Amino acid sequence: MLVRVQACGVCHTDLHYREGAINDEFPFLLGHEASGKVEAVGPDVTNVAPGDFVVLAWRAPCGQCRSCLRGRPWYCFDSRNASQKMTLEDGTPLSAAIGIGAFAEVCLVAAGQAVKVDPAARPEAAGLVGCGIMAGYGAIMNTARVERGDTVAVFGCGLVGACKVIAVDVDQRKLELARQFGATDLVDSSQVNPVSAIRELTGGFGADVTVEAVGRPEVMKQAFHARDHAGTMIQSGVPNPKMRVDLGMLDFYGRGGALRPSWYGDCLPTRDFPILIDLYLRGRYDLDRFVSETIALDQVEEAFAKMQRNEVLRSVVVFPDA
Numbered sequence: 001m002l003v004r005v006q007a008c009g010v011c012h013t014d015l016h017y018r019e020g021a022i023n024d025e026f027p028f029l030l031g032h033e034a035s036g037k038v039e040a041v042g043p044d045v046t047n048v049a050p051g052d053f054v055v056l057a058w059r060a061p062c063g064q065c066r067s068c069l070r071g072r073p074w075y076c077f078d079s080r081n082a083s084q085k086m087t088l089e090d091g092t093p094l095s096a097a098i099g100i101g102a103f104a105e106v107c108l109v110a111a112g113q114a115v116k117v118d119p120a121a122r123p124e125a126a127g128l129v130g131c132g133i134m135a136g137y138g139a140i141m142n143t144a145r146v147e148r149g150d151t152v153a154v155f156g157c158g159l160v161g162a163c164k165v166i167a168v169d170v171d172q173r174k175l176e177l178a179r180q181f182g183a184t185d186l187v188d189s190s191q192v193n194p195v196s197a198i199r200e201l202t203g204g205f206g207a208d209v210t211v212e213a214v215g216r217p218e219v220m221k222q223a224f225h226a227r228d229h230a231g232t233m234i235q236s237g238v239p240n241p242k243m244r245v246d247l248g249m250l251d252f253y254g255r256g257g258a259l260r261p262s263w264y265g266d267c268l269p270t271r272d273f274p275i276l277i278d279l280y281l282r283g284r285y286d287l288d289r290f291v292s293e294t295i296a297l298d299q300v301e302e303a304f305a306k307m308q309r310n311e312v313l314r315s316v317v318v319f320p321d322a
């Protein structure tokens with residue numbers, strides 16, 4: 001199917017592709033956090049029709065692998081992408097970032113990659129549901145399954161809704177944003193030992209759930225040790241292939257609990273995207289505040305620089321003619 005892209009967020013993963021940190025299959029067509037209108041569909045497409053407002057997903061469960069057949073499509077091993085490649089005008093095939101490639105007016109994806117949502121949503125906010133928002137929300141709701149009364153510590157500021165939410169970051173601006181989004185306590189880990197700080201804030205115990213949302217070994221160790229006994233550590237930050245973690249095996253055994261990776265928030269896009277859009281439209285989840293700025297397609301390079309300087313939560317490319 002073809003999607004007329006209306007908005008596409010600039011995500012860290014795009015930057016990783018650009019720097020060759022994912023693979024070296026240049027040239028890439030970046031952009032994967034997008035919303036837009038279905039422009040045309042192939043003859044076998046039944047889930048969407050031209051004119052539908054959709055959010056693009058980089059997980060499109062196949063329905064036939066052993067994980068899908070066991071009723072766990074969020075672990076699908078054969079997620080579907082468009083088999084036909086988009087190209088440059090001279091015919092050079094492009095590698096689409098995470099199988100999407102939405103820094104373009106029109107994007108070609110497999111039908112299963114498009115999830116129909118309420119068209120009342122602002123496109124620049126809705127697109128974020130396709131990657132960053134889903135990964136953060138899913139880490140808490142799907143992977144950690146945070147419950148009423150849990151204490152949660154997030155390393156690298158995300159967002160949540162539990163009884164005590166401790167935000168840990170090295171950047172004051174991110175901490176202030178976390179406070180605005182509902183964090184009850186802030187820990188500046190450039191100034192204090194975050195493990196001791198979290199213990200102090202939780203009666204000496206540690207948090208029920210800690211989330212590593214950065215993707216660095218030293219942060220993962222902090223999140224590991226900042227747990228209460230039998231607490232859960234969620235890894236949602238994306239590490240690079242060279243990173244290693246050295247943990248005391250007795251610490252791992254003796255503390256109990258669980259260490260769980262959260263890949264794309266263990267989401268099922270067809271289930272979770274419409275829920276997030278509904279929460280947004282009912283004012284329960286203020287996605288607009290994640291849109292730091294809207295930019296034109298030729299300003300993506302500047303947006304990468306701002307991202308690296310921690311100046312934005314999200315720059316979002318908008319396509320005025322869409």
Ligand SMILES: [Zn+2]
Nearest residue numbers: 011013131132
């Ligand atoms: Zn992303």
Ligand SMILES: [Zn+2]
Nearest residue numbers: 062065068076
């Ligand atoms: Zn599957």
